[in-house]
Amino acid sequence: MNGLARFGFVVVSLAVASAASLAQTAPDYTAILNAPDRTEADRKNDERRAPVKILAFAGVQPGWTILDMGAGAGYSTELMARAAGPSGKVYGQNPPDMMDRARSAYEERAKSPAMRTVTTLTRVYDDPVPAEVKNLDLITFFYAYHDVTYMPVDRAKMNAKMFAALKPGGFLVIADHSAKQGEGTTVAKTLHRIEEATLRQEIQAAGFKLVAEGDFLHHPEDPRDDKVFKPAVPVDEFILKYQKPN
Numbered sequence: 001m002n003g004l005a006r007f008g009f010v011v012v013s014l015a016v017a018s019a020a021s022l023a024q025t026a027p028d029y030t031a032i033l034n035a036p037d038r039t040e041a042d043r044k045n046d047e048r049r050a051p052v053k054i055l056a057f058a059g060v061q062p063g064w065t066i067l068d069m070g071a072g073a074g075y076s077t078e079l080m081a082r083a084a085g086p087s088g089k090v091y092g093q094n095p096p097d098m099m100d101r102a103r104s105a106y107e108e109r110a111k112s113p114a115m116r117t118v119t120t121l122t123r124v125y126d127d128p129v130p131a132e133v134k135n136l137d138l139i140t141f142f143y144a145y146h147d148v149t150y151m152p153v154d155r156a157k158m159n160a161k162m163f164a165a166l167k168p169g170g171f172l173v174i175a176d177h178s179a180k181q182g183e184g185t186t187v188a189k190t191l192h193r194i195e196e197a198t199l200r201q202e203i204q205a206a207g208f209k210l211v212a213e214g215d216f217l218h219h220p221e222d223p224r225d226d227k228v229f230k231p232a233v234p235v236d237e238f239i240l241k242y243q244k245p246n
Contacts, residue, residue, distance in 0.1 A: 008214055026055075026056060026060075027060070027061070032055070038114075045075055049075070053214070054173075057214050058171065060080060060083040060084060061084070064083075065135070066080045066140065067129060068142075070145075077115070077118055078114050078115055081115055127157075128161055137166075138170060139172045139173070141173070142174070147192070149185040163206045171244075172243075177192055179196075191227050191228065196238045196240075208242035211241050212240075214238075217239050
């Protein structure tokens with residue numbers, strides 16, 4: 001537990017008792033982040049994204065099969081591909097109507113050798129993977145769940161599809177920008193935030209079990225009343241780890 005706590009997260013269920021052993025045998029995530037072929041833009045992004053702590057929280061292992069939901073420009077997709085290594089497999093999902101700027105950035109990133117184990121999925125959120133993509137070890141969903149709340153997306157269907165795509169015992173790690181208590185999804189489009197309690201309720205309704213939560217992205221100084229872009233203070237964010245029961 002001490003080894004996990006130093007990364008700023010706690011296990012909340014015995015269902016991930018193996019997390020401690022995973023942490024002991026985890027790859028050298030710092031070395032992965034220090035790879036000389038990573039771009040300066042990604043290194044700048046690292047300053048606010050806490051990638052070493054996120055990889056440790058997710059417990060990514062070489063050889064894992066991973067789905068990155070709402071991949072955007074592919075920062076986290078590439079991160080997962082590097083951590084899963086050459087024996088791993090990563091799927092980067094983006095919707096058909098994604099913004100041109102993000103699409104172009106993802107397409108440029110896809111040319112990198114670091115993305116050679118990545119398969120791009122251009123699919124709607126509520127049908128994110130083809131039928132043959134199953135038994136995933138991990139799904140990541142970073143800073144995009146709030147977006148689907150104001151899109152024509154059936155979130156219950158989306159969450160059920162993610163649940164079905166995971167293997168028994170597989171994990172969903174989800175992070176987003178915090179809204180104030182009681183705001184639910186009402187500020188998702190204006191402030192790009194979502195209330196943590198609302199997200200928890202929707203994910204757990206699909207059958208996922210909460211097994212760990214991190215505090216390393218929390219910033220209590222954030223009044224949570226402004227847009228997350230170019231904020232005056234660091235944005236308060238939450239990160240949760242769920243498991244599909246065996």
